[in-house]
Amino acid sequence: MSLTRHYRRLLLAYPRAYRRERGEEILGLLLDGAPAGRTRPTRSEAVDLVRGGLRCRLGRPASRTVGVWAVLTALVCGLFTAALASRVAWETSRPQPDRAEFAAVFAEAFPGHRLGEDVSTARALFVIYGQPLSRASLRDLLLGDGGEYQEGGAGGSAVGPMPTSQEATLATAGRRLRDAGWQVYEPTSEVLQTCAGPRCDPATQPVETVLVARRGDTVLRATFDDPRTFGSYLVVELQRAAPPAVLPAAVLAGLVGGALAWLVFAWASRRTEGRRRAPLLLGVTLFLWWAPVLLSTASLARHHLDEPHPSWHPLWEWLGQPTLSLFFLVGLAAALVLLVTALTPRRDPRPLTVSLG
Structure with a gap:
C-alpha cells in the first residue's frame, strides 16, 4: 500500500534498534487510525513522526x-x-598578481607617481609571514601566530616626493579606475593614535586614508599615509577575490x-x-x-x-x-x-x- 510505504519511510527517523523493537507496532497503530482511502500521511503526522524519531535518536x-x-x-x-x-x-x-600585472595597475591608477623597485609578490595563494605553509611554519601557526596565515598578493609603494595632493590623487585614481572598469568604493579615513595623554594634540596625529576597488576577481587596496611618519605616502596592494x-x-x-x-x-x-x-x-x-x-x-x-x-x-x-x-x-x-x-x-x-x- 502507498500509505504503508510512506509511513515506513518516515519511521526511518527512528534508530534501527527502536524500529526493530517497536516499528511494526507503531505502523499498525498508524494504519488503524488512518481513514479509508488515505494514500499519504498528513503533514502533522509526518512532522510528529520525524520529530519523535529525531528525539528518540538522541536518547x-x-x-x-x-x-x-x-x-x-x-x-x-x-x-x-x-x-x-x-x-x-x-x-x-587564479594565481596571485605578478609584478607585471601590479605595475600595469599602478600606472593605470596613479599616473605621475613613481613606483619603487621593492615590489613584493606572493609565492603561494595563502602565506604565513610571506612564505608558503610548510612543516617549519606549523609552530607559528599553532602557537599564537596563526593570524599571519593570510591570502598572498602583490604590493609596492610610491617613492619620491608626492607630485599632487592626496585629494587630487584620490580623485584622479577614482576616475581612471572607473573608466577602466573597476568598481570603486568610497574612501575611508582613520586617525592613527601615535601618542596619548593631555599633551597629545589630535590635530597633529597622522591620518590614514584607504581607497578600495575591484575589477573581476582582482581587488586593489591603496593606503595613503603621512610620509613624515611612515616614510612613504602611498602603499598599494593587489589580491584575488x-x-x-x-x-x-x-x-x-x-x-x-x-x-x-x-x-x-x-x-x-x-x-x-x-x-x-x-x-x-x-x-x-x-x-x-x-x-x-x-x-x-x-x-x-x-x-x-x-x-x-x-x-x-x-x-x-x-x-x-x-x-x-x-x-x-x-x-x-x-x-x-x-x-x-x-x-x-x-x-x-x-x-x-x-x-x-
Whole structure:
C-alpha cells in the first residue's frame, strides 16, 4: 500500500534498534487510525513522526537540553566543514598578481607617481609571514601566530616626493579606475593614535586614508599615509577575490557536515547515557570550539562595518582559525575521547525508552 510505504519511510527517523523493537507496532497503530482511502500521511503526522524519531535518536528521555547540545554540535561542525571546503575551493582561484600585472595597475591608477623597485609578490595563494605553509611554519601557526596565515598578493609603494595632493590623487585614481572598469568604493579615513595623554594634540596625529576597488576577481587596496611618519605616502596592494566556487562548496559541505555531526552526536548520546564524564567532555569541546567563533565573529563584523570589503575575509577567519587553532585541537582531542567512550561497551546496558509524543 502507498500509505504503508510512506509511513515506513518516515519511521526511518527512528534508530534501527527502536524500529526493530517497536516499528511494526507503531505502523499498525498508524494504519488503524488512518481513514479509508488515505494514500499519504498528513503533514502533522509526518512532522510528529520525524520529530519523535529525531528525539528518540538522541536518547536521554529525561534530559530537556540534549536537543540544544545536538544543535550546537551540528552547527559548529557544519561551520568547520564549510570552512575546510571553502579553503579547498580557493584552489580554483587564479594565481596571485605578478609584478607585471601590479605595475600595469599602478600606472593605470596613479599616473605621475613613481613606483619603487621593492615590489613584493606572493609565492603561494595563502602565506604565513610571506612564505608558503610548510612543516617549519606549523609552530607559528599553532602557537599564537596563526593570524599571519593570510591570502598572498602583490604590493609596492610610491617613492619620491608626492607630485599632487592626496585629494587630487584620490580623485584622479577614482576616475581612471572607473573608466577602466573597476568598481570603486568610497574612501575611508582613520586617525592613527601615535601618542596619548593631555599633551597629545589630535590635530597633529597622522591620518590614514584607504581607497578600495575591484575589477573581476582582482581587488586593489591603496593606503595613503603621512610620509613624515611612515616614510612613504602611498602603499598599494593587489589580491584575488574569493573564486565563485567558494560559496556553493561551503554551503553544500556545511549542510552535509552538520547533518553527519548530528547523527554522530545522537549515536554517542545514546551510547554514553549514564556515563558521568560524557557531559563534561562535551562541554569542554563545545566551549573550546564556540568561544573562538563568537569572539572572531564579533571582531570581524565590526571590522567589516568600518570599511568596504569587496571580498570578505575567508570563512575560517570568522571561526577564529587558524589564530586560535590550539583551542580547536584541544577541543578535538576531547571530542575524540568522547567518541572512544561511546565505542566502549557499557557494563550495565539500559533499555531504550522514549515517548512518541
